[in-house]
Amino acid sequence: MGEVKKKSIPILPWMRSPIDVSLCENCPLNLVPCLDPRLEAALEKMGISSLFPVQVAVWQETVGPGAFERDLCINSPTGSGKTLSYALPIVQMLSTRAVKCLRALVVLPTRDLALQVKEVFAAIAPAVGLTVGLAVGQSSIADEISELIKRPKLEAGICYDPDDIAYELQSSVDILVATPGRLMDHINSTKGFTLEHLCYLVVDETDRLLREAYQSWLPTVLQLTQSNDESLFPYPNSFLSSTFGSLKTMRKFGVERGFKGKSHPRLVKMVLSATLTQDPSKLAQLSLHHPLLMTMGKKRYQLPEKLESFKLVWYNNPYGEFTYFGLPKSIVISNLMSSKVCESKLRPMYLVALLQELGEEKCIVFTSSTESTHRLCTLLNHFGDLSIRIKEYSGLQRQSIRSKTLKAFRDGKVQVLVSSDAMTRGMDVEGVRNVINYDMPPYIKTYIHRAGRTARAGQAGRCFTLLRNHEVKRFKKMLQKADNDSVPEYSVPSSSLESLRAAYKSGNLALPP
Numbered sequence: 001m002g003e004v005k006k007k008s009i010p011i012l013p014w015m016r017s018p019i020d021v022s023l024c025e026n027c028p029l030n031l032v033p034c035l036d037p038r039l040e041a042a043l044e045k046m047g048i049s050s051l052f053p054v055q056v057a058v059w060q061e062t063v064g065p066g067a068f069e070r071d072l073c074i075n076s077p078t079g080s081g082k083t084l085s086y087a088l089p090i091v092q093m094l095s096t097r098a099v100k101c102l103r104a105l106v107v108l109p110t111r112d113l114a115l116q117v118k119e120v121f122a123a124i125a126p127a128v129g130l131t132v133g134l135a136v137g138q139s140s141i142a143d144e145i146s147e148l149i150k151r152p153k154l155e156a157g158i159c160y161d162p163d164d165i166a167y168e169l170q171s172s173v174d175i176l177v178a179t180p181g182r183l184m185d186h187i188n189s190t191k192g193f194t195l196e197h198l199c200y201l202v203v204d205e206t207d208r209l210l211r212e213a214y215q216s217w218l219p220t221v222l223q224l225t226q227s228n229d230e231s232l233f234p235y236p237n238s239f240l241s242s243t244f245g246s247l248k249t250m251r252k253f254g255v256e257r258g259f260k261g262k263s264h265p266r267l268v269k270m271v272l273s274a275t276l277t278q279d280p281s282k283l284a285q286l287s288l289h290h291p292l293l294m295t296m297g298k299k300r301y302q303l304p305e306k307l308e309s310f311k312l313v314w315y316n317n318p319y320g321e322f323t324y325f326g327l328p329k330s331i332v333i334s335n336l337m338s339s340k341v342c343e344s345k346l347r348p349m350y351l352v353a354l355l356q357e358l359g360e361e362k363c364i365v366f367t368s369s370t371e372s373t374h375r376l377c378t379l380l381n382h383f384g385d386l387s388i389r390i391k392e393y394s395g396l397q398r399q400s401i402r403s404k405t406l407k408a409f410r411d412g413k414v415q416v417l418v419s420s421d422a423m424t425r426g427m428d429v430e431g432v433r434n435v436i437n438y439d440m441p442p443y444i445k446t447y448i449h450r451a452g453r454t455a456r457a458g459q460a461g462r463c464f465t466l467l468r469n470h471e472v473k474r475f476k477k478m479l480q481k482a483d484n485d486s487v488p489e490y491s492v493p494s495s496s497l498e499s500l501r502a503a504y505k506s507g508n509l510a511l512p513p
């Protein structure tokens with residue numbers, strides 16, 4: 001699949017003057033202005049001693065002098081700590097709330113991602129008496145409702161009509177982390193579930209979420225959090241245009257919704273991605289208020305600082321028997337002609353050679369589809385003496401199996417995860433040192449998110465991409481978009497390829513058809 005040439009879209013005026021997060025430095029917790037000491041202690045318990053640059057910059061725009069006056073669009077690289085960048089200010093701001101009700105909603109595209117983000121909130125929110133809930137369809141809807149909604153204590157002997165007590169129901173959670181599907185289920189059918197008190201809306205992995213309509217979850221949420229009082233908004237359409245305008249565009253009123261008769265601050269939106277869309281029509285869906293763009297450096301796409309990218313090029317051999325990856329070019333250049341080699345059988349051998357080379361290091365292998373993930377994983381597990389625990393993780397599997405696999409991978413019981421793009425975005429697994437693109441990613445955004453599963457939180461990591469000869473040029477062009485001009489070639493030692501080939505030829509390696 002080729003990189004589709006798109007018509008260039010004019011950049012929105014407010015996107016032309018972003019805040020450069022890379023100008024901020026790590027800030028030790030004791031120097032973070034106004035940080036609640038209870039949160040400082042909770043962060044230390046998580047092993048965090050200072051805030052990362054994106055967290056410092058967002059803190060300044062929220063708890064700091066920026067005072068949440070603008071909606072934030074955060075475009076910073078994978079693994080730079082975006083989750084805590086929004087979780088911390090939200091928890092700090094809600095720490096003084098007097099009444100429990102749902103005030104912050106965080107939407108993520110997948111269950112595993114939502115679970116991961118919930119863990120971050122759960123590590124800090126209880127320190128200031130806040131409760132975090134999860135709406136992802138992991139448990140039955142009835143169980144989820146009982147977690148999210150507090151039922152009034154019924155007095156013995158009195159018979160209540162369930163319809164009558166609907167307004168008595170209260171939220172059990174202050175913060176909800178949700179996937180769009182389950183969120184819509186609760187909006188549509190859970191008694192007592194309301195967004196009327198919502199102060200913060202976070203749309204994480206924004207570009208991915210905006211691509212999917214999911215029963216119109218976004219317009220529904222926005223509608224449910226808008227004022228009923230039309231006099232506050234005489235020109236509703238002008239809000240959409242604020243997305244297109246500059247800082248001079250008309251600002252929304254400070255008071256947007258009533259809260260039991262009292263004024264309540266407007267809904268603050270924070271949208272984030274490592275590859276934030278610049279498409280005005282997509283951004284318009286978010287109805288952003290006076291938005292502020294925060295980026296890392298000048299380039300639109302940025303790879304983590306300590307990520308090393310390598311390519312392994314597949315040269316075809318006209319003699320039909322053998323194909324070379326990473327062998328000296330002198331051997332193969334003269335042979336670059338069409339081939340009858342059965343690539344589907346030999347290709348995994350090079351992957352095995354690479355995996356053997358990487359030894360015990362945790363590794364994710366990405367393929368282009370759920371089907372090829374399944375095939376490749378089955379095939380790798382047939383390589384006789386491979387002493388590496390390899391598991392599949394894909395959208396084809398049941399959630400319970402995926403979660404089990406992910407846990408085993410996190411715990412180090414599985415070293416290699418073969419995955420479709422289900423693992424591409426946001427997933428944070430400690431100790432992943434290598435990412436291998438078994439199939440070349442079709443877009444630079446895909447490369448960024450896949451490669452971003454390693455080299456997180458300032459750690460080093462490597463991304464290897466297996467390329468067919470004809471893909472080399474396109475790959476180079478694609479990586480230039482992320483300011484990566486030259487990707488060195490990685491050589492798997494010919495000795496390991498030779499021994500694998502010998503094993504294969506002698507029939508010791510059982511390759512299923």
Ligand SMILES: Nc1ncnc2c1ncn2[C@@H]1O[C@H](COP(=O)(O)OP(=O)(O)OP(=O)(O)O)[C@@H](O)[C@H]1O
Binds near residue numbers: 047
């Ligand atoms: N201040 C910090 N100090 C140390 N580690 C941190 C800090 N902030 C975040 N981390 C760790 O960095 C890792 C990456 O954080 P996070 O998942 O939020 O990145 P991200 O920017 O959302 O990445 P992606 O774009 O891939 O979703 C996590 O393991 C997290 O625990």
